[in-house]
Amino acid sequence: MSIAATTSTSTSIGHSVGNFFEGILNFLVRIAESNGRMKAVERLNAMSDAELAARGLQREDIVRHVFRDMFYV
Structure with a gap:
């Protein structure tokens, strides 16, 4: 019996873009x-x-x- 494990260190472009916008959103929430x-x-x-x-x-x-x-509601 053998066990094979693979690890990938690369990330997709979509994941990177998602992280970028998540960072911006978190920044705006903190403000x-x-x-x-x-x-x-x-x-x-x-x-x-x-x-x-x-x-x-x-x-x-x-x-x-x-x-x-600030607002007339």
């Missing part, structure tokens, strides 16, 4: 997550509904509230 507005959304999202009500907000209005000076 968005480091944005102060996104941190404010996360902070408000972590609050309870009672805490949001004390601030005059509902959960579905958090993004509209944080970005109110």
